[in-house]
Amino acid sequence: MLTEERHRRILRRLQEVGTVKLQELCVLLEASESTVRRDLADLEEQGLLRRVHGGATLPLMAGGLEPGMAEKSAVNLAQKQQIAEMASGLVRSGEAIYLDAGTTTLAMIPYLRGKSITVVTNGLPQIEALLEADIPSYLLGGQAKKNTKALVGSLAVEHLGRFRFDRCFLGANGVHPDAGYTTPDPEEAALKRRASELSSFTYVLADSNKIGNIAFVQMMELERAALVTEHVPERWRKPIEEKTNLIGG
Numbered sequence: 001m002l003t004e005e006r007h008r009r010i011l012r013r014l015q016e017v018g019t020v021k022l023q024e025l026c027v028l029l030e031a032s033e034s035t036v037r038r039d040l041a042d043l044e045e046q047g048l049l050r051r052v053h054g055g056a057t058l059p060l061m062a063g064g065l066e067p068g069m070a071e072k073s074a075v076n077l078a079q080k081q082q083i084a085e086m087a088s089g090l091v092r093s094g095e096a097i098y099l100d101a102g103t104t105t106l107a108m109i110p111y112l113r114g115k116s117i118t119v120v121t122n123g124l125p126q127i128e129a130l131l132e133a134d135i136p137s138y139l140l141g142g143q144a145k146k147n148t149k150a151l152v153g154s155l156a157v158e159h160l161g162r163f164r165f166d167r168c169f170l171g172a173n174g175v176h177p178d179a180g181y182t183t184p185d186p187e188e189a190a191l192k193r194r195a196s197e198l199s200s201f202t203y204v205l206a207d208s209n210k211i212g213n214i215a216f217v218q219m220m221e222l223e224r225a226a227l228v229t230e231h232v233p234e235r236w237r238k239p240i241e242e243k244t245n246l247i248g249g
Contacts, residue, residue: 101150102171
């Protein structure tokens with residue numbers, strides 16, 4: 001088995017279980033301990049996993065708390081505005097769209113003013129901004145998260161299932177060619193995934209700092225959504241372009 005394929009399988013297994021033992025990887029990869037140890041060292045050097053005694057786990061960022069809206073809003077403002085303007089330009093009059101909770105999707109709303117559209121969202125800041133912009137909107141029901149101000153959970157997924165969308169715009173904490181689009185919260189991941197299933201076109205909005213990162217839960221594989229970004233670091237450009245459509249970057 002080629003090194004690249006072993007690396008993909010290791011990362012896929014970590015996304016499934018969070019932590020994996022060295023012996024399990026040896027069986028999975030049909031490789032010696034020395035080979036697997038080298039693979040883990042290479043992946044740790046790339047920041048894709050963290051070696052622990054007897055195996056490996058996801059990077060520390062994966063299990064951490066997701067930053068709140070205020071913290072997110074203060075980071076990469078120019079990049080977010082650029083991405084938001086590009087994403088908004090994809091929306092056509094007469095369409096129904098889904099706007100995920102998050103600061104970059106929130107930045108889209110001023111650019112959507114004046115378009116004849118209908119919006120569904122799970123973001124509390126989004127619904128307030130949409131009302132201010134006189135855009136017809138629906139807010140999902142569900143459990144409210146304090147830090148991200150998003151509505152999530154089974155009620156939100158059930159409510160979401162009543163709608164169909166021309167386009168949905170989602171945020172992500174990580175974009176990686178092997179791990180796909182990822183986020184720290186399983187409930188938010190489930191809602192994002194369901195929104196994509198209900199949409200004709202799906203776009204993930206992520207600034208360049210998210211590219212190459214892996215968060216705790218996979219929302220979807222890269223092939224499932226186009227990536228809207230202001231820049232793709234050179235080391236990630238080719239593997240990402242092989243799996244998804246790039247808008248901007």
